[in-house]
Amino acid sequence: MADSPDTPALEPKTVKVSRGDTLMGLMVGAGAGRSDAHEAITALREVYSPRRLRPGQEIELTFSTISAIDEEEANAQGSADDTNADSLLMGLSLQSAVDEIVQVARAAASDDFVAEAIARPLERQVLHGSGTIESSLFVAARNAGIPNSVMIGLMRAFSYDVDFQREIQPGDKFDLVYEAFYDNEGKMAKTGNILVASLSLSGTPLNLYSFTPSSGFTDFFDEKGQAVRKALLRTPVDGARLSSGFGVRKHPILGYNKMHKGLDFAAPSGTPIYAAGDGVIERIGRNGGYGKYIRIRHHSGYKTAYAHMKGYGKGVKKGKRVKQGQIIGYVGTTGRSTGPHLHYEVLVNNKQVNPRKIKLPAGEKLKKQDLKNFQAHRADMDQLRQDIIAGNAQIVQAAPANCNAPQSVDESGTATASAASPNGC
Ligand SMILES: [Zn+2]
Numbered sequence: 001m002a003d004s005p006d007t008p009a010l011e012p013k014t015v016k017v018s019r020g021d022t023l024m025g026l027m028v029g030a031g032a033g034r035s036d037a038h039e040a041i042t043a044l045r046e047v048y049s050p051r052r053l054r055p056g057q058e059i060e061l062t063f064s065t066i067s068a069i070d071e072e073e074a075n076a077q078g079s080a081d082d083t084n085a086d087s088l089l090m091g092l093s094l095q096s097a098v099d100e101i102v103q104v105a106r107a108a109a110s111d112d113f114v115a116e117a118i119a120r121p122l123e124r125q126v127l128h129g130s131g132t133i134e135s136s137l138f139v140a141a142r143n144a145g146i147p148n149s150v151m152i153g154l155m156r157a158f159s160y161d162v163d164f165q166r167e168i169q170p171g172d173k174f175d176l177v178y179e180a181f182y183d184n185e186g187k188m189a190k191t192g193n194i195l196v197a198s199l200s201l202s203g204t205p206l207n208l209y210s211f212t213p214s215s216g217f218t219d220f221f222d223e224k225g226q227a228v229r230k231a232l233l234r235t236p237v238d239g240a241r242l243s244s245g246f247g248v249r250k251h252p253i254l255g256y257n258k259m260h261k262g263l264d265f266a267a268p269s270g271t272p273i274y275a276a277g278d279g280v281i282e283r284i285g286r287n288g289g290y291g292k293y294i295r296i297r298h299h300s301g302y303k304t305a306y307a308h309m310k311g312y313g314k315g316v317k318k319g320k321r322v323k324q325g326q327i328i329g330y331v332g333t334t335g336r337s338t339g340p341h342l343h344y345e346v347l348v349n350n351k352q353v354n355p356r357k358i359k360l361p362a363g364e365k366l367k368k369q370d371l372k373n374f375q376a377h378r379a380d381m382d383q384l385r386q387d388i389i390a391g392n393a394q395i396v397q398a399a400p401a402n403c404n405a406p407q408s409v410d411e412s413g414t415a416t417a418s419a420a421s422p423n424g425c
Helices: 023-029 034-044 071-081 137-143 148-158 368-390 392-398
Strands: 010-016 058-065 087-097 100-106 113-119 123-132 173-182 188-201 204-211 219-221 241-244 247-250 257-260 263-266 272-274 279-286 292-297 302-309 327-330 341-348 351-353 415-417
Touching: 010 023, 023 034, 023 058, 034 087, 034 100, 034 113, 123 137, 123 368, 137 148, 137 173, 148 173, 148 188, 148 204, 173 368, 188 368, 204 368, 279 302, 292 327, 302 327
Parallel strands: none
Antiparallel strands: 010 058, 058 087, 087 100, 100 113, 123 173, 173 188, 188 204, 204 219, 241 263, 247 257, 263 341, 272 327, 279 292, 292 302, 302 341, 341 351
């Protein structure tokens, strides 16, 4: 570190936010003078609210050591503040978003603190990952280095056609082409869209392609250009375990045989519950043994009901319109319930039916120019997947040691997936 009076010696100090910390407290604790800290925070507020700070977040403070600045000024500063007289706060920086940092620095001319937000462009990369399911989809995804958010996306894409509770068998395969965004240190900042999602169930491959038709609404389409989206989701909670099916069973609390008019999904308390389809909130509130309850009216005489909720989603009120996949509430155990789970019902003409037996009408089928564009897009995506797989071995070798790009490794230890970028991360 340079230490002559002509070149100020800057000393960085990283502080980590803990629960209950204030930015002021952290800065003073690290040696900043109170008035300096106050001025720096005032400047920061113009581009970033300190209330957005979260435990675990790091803030880099920069100090100028005494030898590098005017002694008299530093002493005056120190005595006025009655704090650390050895160093002077020069600025701070923190990551405000995955693709942005904010910086506060003393302006050379005025000595005032000035804040700015600096975009940190992320690099988009297309990744390929594949695997064979041995026990669960999530274990297989982890083994393949595929982030959970991407796997949840795959489950959503297939949720209209595949009953993940029943139809997934050991030996089934998945294959994904998806986007990921990396920062300049080669760390994955976030995942993007799934471009192609494939599942092979008992040897039958199903390929879905993300595509934006002229309507402007991006969706998944099968190889023939048929939208996979249907009026109702099969499972209105992610990754939940079906703990009780539809039909007669011995009631866990009442003890006698009783018709179970819905499906129970066991999930941790607080797990989000999604509206199974577009519709209007017909009923919301306590409903006897159902506890906290919501019923949604959909098109064509369908309704769905959700019971034992812990609480309701933001802005979800009676008469409100909801979209498929919107969070309407959270898993709980209110009403007559033995533990956190969602009791889910589908009603046709106000009568409960087995949600697993209903045959929902097919979604939109692409036509004319949309279909032509889709077929071209599909061919491009198939080619892209082939290119990534073919170029794979070289990409893995070229990857630098600190590259964090997910790479899937099969049981023999061979990498089977990697980034599509030339340097592999
Ligand atoms: Zn139930």
